[in-house]
Amino acid sequence: MSLSTSVTAGLAAAAVVGAGLVGFGVFQAVDNGKPPTNEATLVVGTSSVRAEPTCYNGGKAIAEADLAKCAQQAAKDSEDKKLANLDVRASDRVGVGVPKDLADKGWYAFTGQGQNRTPIIAGASGTTYSLSQAAAGLMSSDERTMVTVAAVDKDTNEYYAVWFFNMNNQKS
Structure with missing residues (x-):
């Protein structure tokens, strides 16, 4: 069974959005809202x-x-x-x-x-x-x-x- 082009495009878009959200979550976890240091x-x-x-x-x-x-x-x-x-x-x-x-x-x-x-x-x-x-x-x-x-x-x-x-x- 093959997926239609529109279903494949929808899955790809969901993967891109999901990856973006995961990346943002990692940034937020690392950043923790801390101010920059003066090192x-x-x-x-x-x-x-x-x-x-x-x-x-x-x-x-x-x-x-x-x-x-x-x-x-x-x-x-x-x-x-x-x-x-x-x-x-x-x-x-x-x-x-x-x-x-x-x-x-x-x-x-x-x-x-x-x-x-x-x-x-x-x-x-x-x-x-x-x-x-x-x-x-x-x-x-x-x-x-x-x-x-x-x-x-x-x-x-x-x-x-x-x-x-x-x-x-x-x-x-």
């Missing part, structure tokens, strides 16, 4: 890790005193190996990504501390990825290299988010 991404070679900002004030500028406390907490978390981290070798390439809304304000990323800072990207605005840099030029001589990423309004110099990562220095 930054550290990319080393072919690996990546994401982290929520260590310093964040709900989208408002962060007070100077809170930034200082945040930096102290990040240093402690680094020592305690609690920061999001990836292994890095001198032959790797390193890049950083930030959320679009914060990238539009302006941002930068660097390794090291104080006078020993090495920029990954400086004064970026609008772009969400730093392009990759040779890890050899970014690594410290210690067992870990801290990466600091900051969203800073280019006009007011106010900080809106700061993320910290560790790169675990490996011998090649």
